[in-house]
Amino acid sequence: MxxxxxxxxxxxxxxxxxxxxxxxxxxxxxxxxxxxxxxxxxxxxxxxxxxxxxxxxxxxxxxxxxxxxxxxxxxxxxxxxxxxxxxxVPSSIISKIRSMKAEGIPSEKIAEKVAHESKLGPGMVSYILNKKDLE
Known part of the structure; x- marks a missing residue:
């Protein structure tokens, strides 16, 4: 992305x-x-x-x-x-979001964790998380 x-x-x-x-x-x-x-x-x-x-x-x-x-x-x-x-946005971040979503982790927790580990803000992580066509 x-x-x-x-x-x-x-x-x-x-x-x-x-x-x-x-x-x-x-x-x-x-x-x-x-x-x-x-x-x-x-x-x-x-x-x-x-x-x-x-x-x-x-x-x-x-x-x-x-x-x-x-x-x-x-x-x-x-x-x-x-x-x-x-x-x-690095593909590794998108892969991490995808795998966490597949594990059933709540969106808020994913946004918080990925934002802390990456250079993305929680709002952008939430946007990526909610996109139907994750690249």
Missing amino acids: KIRVISSRNEILSLNPNEKVVHFAFRPSNKDIFLLVETCPKLEVIQLPKSYIRTVSRAIEMFLEMQKVQFIEGDVWGHRKDINEYYT
């Missing part, structure tokens, strides 16, 4: 319209978020660092809810945008 990392508002208009998971590496304005949703109609998740997520208005949260876009807190630790514009 790939997470598209956006490091400036200038990148939003050049995004692939099929993007599903996006991480803002800058503090987006309401206008940036509206533009992103308009540019990427298949968008499922917007991820923001903890310090930025607190600054997002309730109106934007409600707008994303209506668009069925999840808004989650998290980071892409160690990602270098100059090397690759996508952060790829």
Whole structure:
């Protein structure tokens, strides 16, 4: 699974319209978020660092809810945008999530454990866990 990392508002208009998971590496304005949703109609998740997520208005949260876009807190630790514009979730993490799910471990426990062991936030782990087509 790939997470598209956006490091400036200038990148939003050049995004692939099929993007599903996006991480803002800058503090987006309401206008940036509206533009992103308009540019990427298949968008499922917007991820923001903890310090930025607190600054997002309730109106934007409600707008994303209506668009069925999840808004989650998290980071892409160690990602270098100059090397690759996508952060790829390691297949080992996805395999671990799959096997824990098959063992019948509760979703909350999986999210907590995998988030602690990996560079993913609990919200992103929950999103991956709930995807029907785990890659």
